[in-house]
Amino acid sequence: MNVAVPLIGLDWGTSSLRAYLYDVDGNVVATRQHAWGIRHLPEGSFSAALRAITTGWPPCTILAAGMVGSRQGWHEVPYVKVPADVTTIAKGMVRNDACARHDMWIAPGLLQDSPANVMRGEETQIIGALSQQPEHRANVRFVLPGTHSKWATVSDGRIAAFDTIMTGEIYALLMKHSILGASVSVEEPQPVPNEAFLRGLHSAKESAAEGAFSRLFSSRALMLSNQLAVDDVPEFLSGLLIGEEFRIALVRDGGDNSVPLCLIGDLSLCHRYAIAATYFGYAPPTIIGDAAAQGLWQLAATAGLLAQATTYDFLGLDA
Amino acid sequence: MNVAVPLIGLDWGTSSLRAYLYDVDGNVVATRQHAWGIRHLPEGSFSAALRAITTGWPPCTILAAGMVGSRQGWHEVPYVKVPADVTTIAKGMVRNDACARHDMWIAPGLLQDSPANVMRGEETQIIGALSQQPEHRANVRFVLPGTHSKWATVSDGRIAAFDTIMTGEIYALLMKHSILGASVSVEEPQPVPNEAFLRGLHSAKESAAEGAFSRLFSSRALMLSNQLAVDDVPEFLSGLLIGEEFRIALVRDGGDNSVPLCLIGDLSLCHRYAIAATYFGYAPPTIIGDAAAQGLWQLAATAGLLAQATTYDFLGLDA
Numbered sequence: 170m171n172v173a174v175p176l177i178g179l180d181w182g183t184s185s186l187r188a189y190l191y192d193v194d195g196n197v198v199a200t201r202q203h204a205w206g207i208r209h210l211p212e213g214s215f216s217a218a219l220r221a222i223t224t225g226w227p228p229c230t231i232l233a234a235g236m237v238g239s240r241q242g243w244h245e246v247p248y249v250k251v252p253a254d255v256t257t258i259a260k261g262m263v264r265n266d267a268c269a270r271h272d273m274w275i276a277p278g279l280l281q282d283s284p285a286n287v288m289r290g291e292e293t294q295i296i297g298a299l300s301q302q303p304e305h306r307a308n309v310r311f312v313l314p315g316t317h318s319k320w321a322t323v324s325d326g327r328i329a330a331f332d333t334i335m336t337g338e339i340y341a342l343l344m345k346h347s348i349l350g351a352s353v354s355v356e357e358p359q360p361v362p363n364e365a366f367l368r369g370l371h372s373a374k375e376s377a378a379e380g381a382f383s384r385l386f387s388s389r390a391l392m393l394s395n396q397l398a399v400d401d402v403p404e405f406l407s408g409l410l411i412g413e414e415f416r417i418a419l420v421r422d423g424g425d426n427s428v429p430l431c432l433i434g435d436l437s438l439c440h441r442y443a444i445a446a447t448y449f450g451y452a453p454p455t456i457i458g459d460a461a462a463q464g465l466w467q468l469a470a471t472a473g474l475l476a477q478a479t480t481y482d483f484l485g486l487d488a
Numbered sequence: 489m490n491v492a493v494p495l496i497g498l499d500w501g502t503s504s505l506r507a508y509l510y511d512v513d514g515n516v517v518a519t520r521q522h523a524w525g526i527r528h529l530p531e532g533s534f535s536a537a538l539r540a541i542t543t544g545w546p547p548c549t550i551l552a553a554g555m556v557g558s559r560q561g562w563h564e565v566p567y568v569k570v571p572a573d574v575t576t577i578a579k580g581m582v583r584n585d586a587c588a589r590h591d592m593w594i595a596p597g598l599l600q601d602s603p604a605n606v607m608r609g610e611e612t613q614i615i616g617a618l619s620q621q622p623e624h625r626a627n628v629r630f631v632l633p634g635t636h637s638k639w640a641t642v643s644d645g646r647i648a649a650f651d652t653i654m655t656g657e658i659y660a661l662l663m664k665h666s667i668l669g670a671s672v673s674v675e676e677p678q679p680v681p682n683e684a685f686l687r688g689l690h691s692a693k694e695s696a697a698e699g700a701f702s703r704l705f706s707s708r709a710l711m712l713s714n715q716l717a718v719d720d721v722p723e724f725l726s727g728l729l730i731g732e733e734f735r736i737a738l739v740r741d742g743g744d745n746s747v748p749l750c751l752i753g754d755l756s757l758c759h760r761y762a763i764a765a766t767y768f769g770y771a772p773p774t775i776i777g778d779a780a781a782q783g784l785w786q787l788a789a790t791a792g793l794l795a796q797a798t799t800y801d802f803l804g805l806d807a
Contacts, residue, residue, distance in 0.1 A: 240712070248713070285709040317667075317705060333705040335666070342661045347654070348636075378739045380699030382732055386636060386652040390604035393559070394567070413701055420697045 172198055175478035176230055177223060177271075178465030181237035182206050182290055188222045189462040193478050195470070197462050199226070207236050207243075215243040216268065227479035232262070232469045234276040234461065235290035243267060248280030248287060254327040255296050259471035276468055279328060286333055290461070291319045294433050295328060297464030298457050302431065305455075310418070310428045312454070314438045316341075318414055322428075334417065336410045343406060349388050353402050362408070362441050365401035369408020370448045373416050381413035411441055415449040430454035491517055494797035495549055496542060496590075497784030500556035501525050501609055507541045508781040512797050514789070516781050518545070526555050526562075534562040535587065546798035551581070551788045553595040553780070554609035562586060567599030567606060573646040574615050578790035595787055598647060605652055609780070610638045613752050614647060616783030617776050621750065624774075629737070629747045631773070633757045635660075637733055641747075653736065655729045662725060668707050672721050681727070681760050684720035688727020689767045692735050700732035730760055734768040749773035 178189040184206035190199040205211055205218040215237070238246035249261040261277035278289030291313050299306055306326040313319040316337040322329045344350035369388075373381040388405050391397035397405060419426060430446055432439040432454045439456045446454050469475055497508040503525035509518040524530055524537040534556070557565035568580040580596035597608030610632050618625055625645040632638040635657045640650040663669040688707075692700040707724050710716035716724060738745060749765055751758040751773045758775045765773050788794055 280713060281709075282713075284703065285706045285713055285715060287709045287712050332702065333709070334702060335704050338666055339658075339701075339704075342665055346661055346665060347657055378697035378699075379736050380697075380701060380732075382658075382699060382701045383651065383653060383736045384603065385654050385658075387604045390600075390606045390652070393606050394599060394601075394604055396604060413699075417698050417702045 170483050171480050172483040173478035174198065174227060174229055174481045174483075175475045176232060176466065176469050177226060178462055178469070179219075179222075179231060179233035179237070180235055180290065180293070180461035180465070181233050181242075182235040183208055186218060186222060187461065188226075189465065190226055190481070191462075191466060193475075195463075195466045198483060200462070207239070207241060216270070219268065219273075220270070227481045228271055229479045230469070230474050230477065231268070231271045231273040232276065232465050232472075232474060233265075233273065234293035234465060234468070238263070238275040238278060239289055242275075244275055246275045246277045249277045251279055251281050251331065252327040252329045253279055253292070255299075255467055255471050258292055258296065259468050262468070262472055274469075274472070274474060276465075279331070281331060284332075286331055288319055288321075288331060288333070291321070291331075292328060293464035293468065294460045295321055295323065295464070296467050297460030297462065298431060298433055299323065299326065300463050300467045301457065301460060302455065305429065305431055308428065309431050311431050311433060312414075312442060313433045314411075314442050315434055320414070320418060332417070332421075334414050336414055340406060340410050343385070344403060349385065349402060349406065352392070352399050355400050355403055359404060360437055362444060363401070363404050365397065365404035366408040366441070366444070367448070368397075369405040369410075370412040370445055371408075372405075373409050373412025374449065376416065378420070381409050381416065384409060407441065408445070411445045412448070414442075415445050415451075419449060426450040431457065433457045433460055489802050491800050491802040492797035493517065493546060493548055493800045493802075494794045495551065495785065495788050496545060497781055497788070498538075498541075498550060498552035498556070499554055499609065499612070499780035499784070500552050500561075501554040502527055505537060505541060506780065507545075508784065509545055509800070510781075510785055512794070514782075514785045517802060519781070526558070526560060535589070538587065538592075539589070546800045547590055548798045549788070549793050549796065550587070550590045550592040551595065551784050551791075551793060552584075552592065553612035553784060553787070557582070557594040557596060558608055561594075563594055565594045565596045568596045570598055570600050570650065571646040571648045572598055572611070574618075574786055574790050577611055577615065578787050581787070581791055593788075593791070593793060595784075598650070600650060603651075605650055607638055607640075607650060607652070610640070610650075611647060612783035612787065613779045614640055614642065614783070615786050616779030616781065617750060617752055618642065618645065619782050619786045620776065620779060621774065624748065624750055627747065628750050630750050630752060631733075631761060632752045633730075633761050634753055639733070639737060651736070651740075653733050655733055659725060659729050662704070663722060668704065668721060668725065671711070671718050674719050674722055678723060679756055681763060682720070682723050684716065684723035685727040685760070685763070686767070687716075688724040688729075689731040689764055690727075691724075692728050692731025693768065695735070697739070700728050700735065703728060726760065727764070730764045731767070733761075734764050734770075738768060745769040750776065752776045752779055
């Protein structure tokens, strides 16, 4: 079966590389994924990773987003300042001249001057989510949970401002390296959050203006005084740290929890955040598993990168 | 020269062991220190460590305080609940029957039910500091900076309540293992805090009810956007995290910074905290380098452990 393919999209982060092949309508006809994040490249080479992940695909235009455009990436792309929308982000794309085989472009990340903040890759997820959920263009808060959780405010179709909370990284550090994880035999939280998760949420909430940083040690004190089971410590800390994100958000918004939330990311993590959102009085959030493919397509379309399509003898092997 | 020595005091923590030999007036006539914390024992043996550090000293009564009385210590001593003073702490001492050579006692740590909190060793420092600074018995906040900073409220001569903030441990984790320390070539903060330290303090202060956890990532964003030199990141984080302790304290006290502060601990660290205290509007704190020896003596005297003194032919070798 022949398919006209105008674009390959790359979601190229620190720890993984995903590639999408699109038909002319923007449908993803093939997806590939490898652990070739920019710090884990095969042969230490960006072009080797790209060659390998696109093996057998036609040499069409490529658009990449994520840490591949950072200082440690293949080709540094200057940040675009917020407020930014699909047009301003598309204008900030840079051609990657180091890529000989393809007409390859890299999307910029976003920069916020004050409070100082940066993102790379999440802006593309948000653009993709907005294209899927146009009703959210007027006013929504996107939450992208993870190593560095992003909270982005969209109003009038533009990413107006954003915050970064190092929840996932701090959680992992505490469990792996700190006294809090010392006696704990389970390292990961349960697939489904339990009652200790809710206790953590509660602790973050009742910490009020003190904040959850003042409550971290309590997970050990509760354990030592037999008020918390040792193996519930990960759940408690998960609730405490995720709860802290919502506590901070509510402080910023003066206690207003009426803004609609949209979660983008790993579904089991989004599930935890949805529970936390409800606990903090928000309406149940919309959950989107992944929107990078749609975002790359929207950016490429806006930048006029879809003019040429190559015919690909698609055998369905990639499906 | 013969000296009558009634007591050996041990400050036995996680990473170090210090021993004090006293005369009958409570003067320390000899001090020894080794890196034999309870996790770094010679031959893995508490008695080997004790034997080695007291070599040549007479077999008099011993009082130990610190993690040696924890579940991972030599002999677990139940916590005493706050409010607690020198008398209630002395009553909570337990004889260490596992020590065959000496009449050895271990002081209890303190437990606070709500918010759940524990300390082991700091209570002895506080008792010692109160004996040095009797004017502080009425009303003072003791701050013991370190891996797990303790803030303890003393009123009417009793330790009424306390908090633990994991400042030192979080700082070390961030610098060693997180993205924030990634490009930084200096790991330790400067001996004297610089302007980046003040920027960190400022960031903690202006975070107001959001808290410094919401500002951690900004150290990277400022660095990436050339607003903070890479090698100033440790200073900035030091200021941000120490500032967070003061921000939390002020929230708890409803903004009242009139309580006198007394710092106990490593002098260069206390110097940082003194700068932070002033920045947050407190009067310059009293600084006490170490008060464990005095605390051990006070507890031993209160418990009636000083009845017998052994004559020691003190050659001044230990001075």
